[in-house]
Amino acid sequence: MNTCxxxxxxxxxRYHRVTALSDCSVTVPEGRISALVGPNxxxxxxxxxxxxxxxxxxxxxxxxxxxxxxxxxxxxxxVGFLAQEIPLYRRFSAQDHIQVGAHMNLRWxxxxxxxxxxGLNIPLDRPVGKLSGGQRAQVALALTLAKQPRVLLLDxxxxxxxxxxxxxxxxxxxxxxAESGGELTVxxxxxxxxxxxxxxDHMILLSASRVQLCGDTDELLAEHxxxxxxxxxxxxxxxxHKVVHTVSTPRQARLLVRLSGPVFDxxxxxxxxxxxxxxxxYMGADAPAAYAHLAAVxxxx
Amino acid sequence: MITFRVDGRSxxxxxxxIVQQVRQALRMGVLDVGDQLPTxxxxxxxVAINPNTVLKAYRDLEREGLVEARAxxxxxxxxxxxxxxxxxxxxxxxxxxxxxxxxREAGLDDESIESLLRVTLRSAETAVDSHHSPEExxx
Numbered sequence: 001m002n003t004c005x006x007x008x009x010x011x012x013x014r015y016h017r018v019t020a021l022s023d024c025s026v027t028v029p030e031g032r033i034s035a036l037v038g039p040n041x042x043x044x045x046x047x048x049x050x051x052x053x054x055x056x057x058x059x060x061x062x063x064x065x066x067x068x069x070x071x072x073x074x075x076x077x078x079v080g081f082l083a084q085e086i087p088l089y090r091r092f093s094a095q096d097h098i099q100v101g102a103h104m105n106l107r108w109x110x111x112x113x114x115x116x117x118x119g120l121n122i123p124l125d126r127p128v129g130k131l132s133g134g135q136r137a138q139v140a141l142a143l144t145l146a147k148q149p150r151v152l153l154l155d156x157x158x159x160x161x162x163x164x165x166x167x168x169x170x171x172x173x174x175x176x177x178a179e180s181g182g183e184l185t186v187x188x189x190x191x192x193x194x195x196x197x198x199x200x201d202h203m204i205l206l207s208a209s210r211v212q213l214c215g216d217t218d219e220l221l222a223e224h225x226x227x228x229x230x231x232x233x234x235x236x237x238x239x240x241h242k243v244v245h246t247v248s249t250p251r252q253a254r255l256l257v258r259l260s261g262p263v264f265d266x267x268x269x270x271x272x273x274x275x276x277x278x279x280x281x282y283m284g285a286d287a288p289a290a291y292a293h294l295a296a297v298x299x300x301x
Numbered sequence: 302m303i304t305f306r307v308d309g310r311s312x313x314x315x316x317x318x319i320v321q322q323v324r325q326a327l328r329m330g331v332l333d334v335g336d337q338l339p340t341x342x343x344x345x346x347x348v349a350i351n352p353n354t355v356l357k358a359y360r361d362l363e364r365e366g367l368v369e370a371r372a373x374x375x376x377x378x379x380x381x382x383x384x385x386x387x388x389x390x391x392x393x394x395x396x397x398x399x400x401x402x403x404x405r406e407a408g409l410d411d412e413s414i415e416s417l418l419r420v421t422l423r424s425a426e427t428a429v430d431s432h433h434s435p436e437e438x439x440x
Contacts, residue, residue, distance in 0.1 A: 033351055167349050174345035178352040194309050201351045 005030040005151050005185035006051060010060030013046050020046040022209040024060070028202060031182035033174070035196040035217070036189035037279050038206035044189040045084070047206065048153045051187070052081035064151055077106040080149035084156045086140045090129030094122065094139045098146070105147045116142040116172065134165025138172060145176050152176075152186045158195065166192070170199050197275045205282050212282045217275065224278055227255040229268035237265060245281040256281035302339060303331055307348050315350055319358035327367065327378065330387025338368060338376040 006028040013021040021043040028034045036044050049055040050062055053069035053076070062069055065078050088097065094117055102108045117124060122135045131139065137157055144152065154173075158166040177184050187204070190196055196203075203220065205213040213220055224244070227237075231253040234243055242258040256277065257263075263270055273281075303326050307315045326332040339347075341355045359376050362368045369379045381387075404414050 031353075170349035171346045174349055174352060175342050178340075178342040178345050178355075195349075197309055198307065198315065198348075198350045201353050 003030050004028065004063075005032075006034075006062075006064055006187065008047075008051075008060065008062040011047070011050060011057050011062050012059035013043075013050060013055060014058045019209050021050070021206075024206075024211050026204050026211055026214040028185055028187060028204075030185050031177070031180075032202040033177060033186045033188060033200045034202040034204055035200035035275075036187050036204050036206070037191075037193070037196065038212075039283055042206040043209045044206055045155055047204075048081070048155050048187065048189060051151075052079060052153050054081065073106055077147060078150045080144040080147060080152045082140055082144050082152075082154045082157050084159065086136055086157075088128045088136060088140055088143075091127050093125050093127055094142075095124045097128070097139065097143055098124075101143055101146055107147050109146050109148055113142045113146045116145070120168065120172075132165070134161050134168065137161060137165065137169050141169060141172055150180075150183055150185065152184060154186065154188045156189050156191070158190060158192065166195060170195060174199055193276045193279055203275070205279060207283055213278070220278065221273055221275065224256060224258050224273045224281075225263070225270040226273050226277060227253075227257050227263065227268040227270055229253060229255075229265075232267070237263070237268075245284045247284075302337070304339070305344055305348055307350050316354045316358040316361070319344075319355060320361050323358070323362055323367070324382055327381045328384060328387065329390055332378055334378050334380060336378045337374075338378070340375055 004027045006026070008024055008026050011021060011024040012019070024043070024047060026047075036047065038044055046055065050057055051064055051069055053064075053071050064075075067075055069075065069079070089100075092100070094113070098110045098113050101113075102110055114124060117139065120135075120138055122131065122138060128136050128139055141157070152173075158169055161169060173186065173188075177186060188196070188200065201217055202215070203213065203217050204211065229252070231248045231251055234246075234253075234255065237243065237255075237257070241260055241263070243255050244258055245256040247254045255268075256273065303322070305319055305322055307318050309315075311318065313321070323332065323338065332338075338359065341352050341359070344350070344355045345352050359368065359370065363370060363376075365382075367379060367382060368376050370376050401414065404417075409417070
């Protein structure tokens with residue numbers, strides 16, 4: 001359980017003069033579902049593409065299941081990647097895709113696709129272009145799982161789905177992780193924090209091309225508190241703790257703080273943080289003005 | 302067999318929601334000794350939560366002595382939590398219903414009823430046997 005499925009060291013990617021990802025060092029232990037969060041343009045897709053071997057880093061290194069991501073059959077048989085624009089042939093049925101997949105993959109469990117899709121009442125013989133968005137996403141996920149990957153990289157797979165389709169998709173995903181007995185590791189990018197809160201137990205938070213947080217979700221939540229108190233000089237507080245984000249009115253201040261020990265100042269009341277507090281706080285701390293209002297909205301709730 | 306419901310907005314951690322729902326089902330007699338709990342796979346497929354959340358809940362229940370994991374078979378109810386027999390809850394629930402109706406007729410809204418209940422529980426706490434945890438009193 002303690003081995004790492006994914007480990008990167010100073011991973012960077014530049015496209016001409018644009019830095020998409022900078023000095024990214026993350027680890028994801030085996031068997032986890034890691035939530036990849038951050039504002040648009042933070043580098044989420046770039047990180048996933050680097051891990052899948054679809055792009056080459058301009059700096060640093062990545063190890064996925066102990067190997068460098070690359071486009072060769074041995075690596076690709078272990079790693080499943082599902083892009084945001086679900087890559088299916090619209091005129092092909094699920095059954096056609098199953099046959100194509102059998103030719104293209106070293107390991108291919110065609111029966112598992114049929115079982116999953118039949119269980120969801122998705123017709124195997126209808127062109128996927130005529131299925132609903134949720135059904136198409138399920139077909140793509142079932143096909144990705146058919147090669148029995150040990151690492152699954154999903155780039156906003158549920159963004160376009162309605163709540164029920166999302167719930168079903170995430171149910172299929174978590175069931176696959178349960179079936180693997182701790183051997184399947186997932187990295188899932190999404191903006192839907194309530195979904196991520198349910199399904200993930202690990203998180204990577206990117207903002208402005210950099211890693212802001214990476215680790216066990218419960219531990220990260222426990223390390224952070226929302227301090228509510230009078231608006232005043234925080235120098236003393238900041239000598240010991242890291243103030244991530246502050247929202248203040250003329251009288252009151254709410255500080256998202258990463259603690260390194262107890263808070264001794266009795267002027268503050270410490271509240272537990274939710275995943276949403278954490279994500280919005282870190283986005284607001286280091287994100288362009290466009291996200292500042294979002295952080296403020298989150299803090300008001 | 303029971304089904305679980307996990308509310309993301311309740312403020313109670315998901316694993317604790319599962320623990321509480323199993324305890325509740327045991328108290329109400331919905332689950333009995335020897336019954337099997339749904340497998341981790343079944344739970345996550347239905348409610349879409351992290352498998353480790355379910356494992357953590359089942360481990361907690363096992364540590365409490367309420368369930369046991371049998372290798373290759375699943376998780377089974379070993380005993381009911383200490384407390385009155387199952388019928389008691391529904392009986393007390395019925396008399397509480399009468400009381401609530403009376404309170405509503407007297408003009409109390411839900412918030413006043415809840416705070417009255419909380420105050421009464423707190424003032425009665427000293428009189429309660431020490432082996433009951435406060436959590437069980439509320440649930």
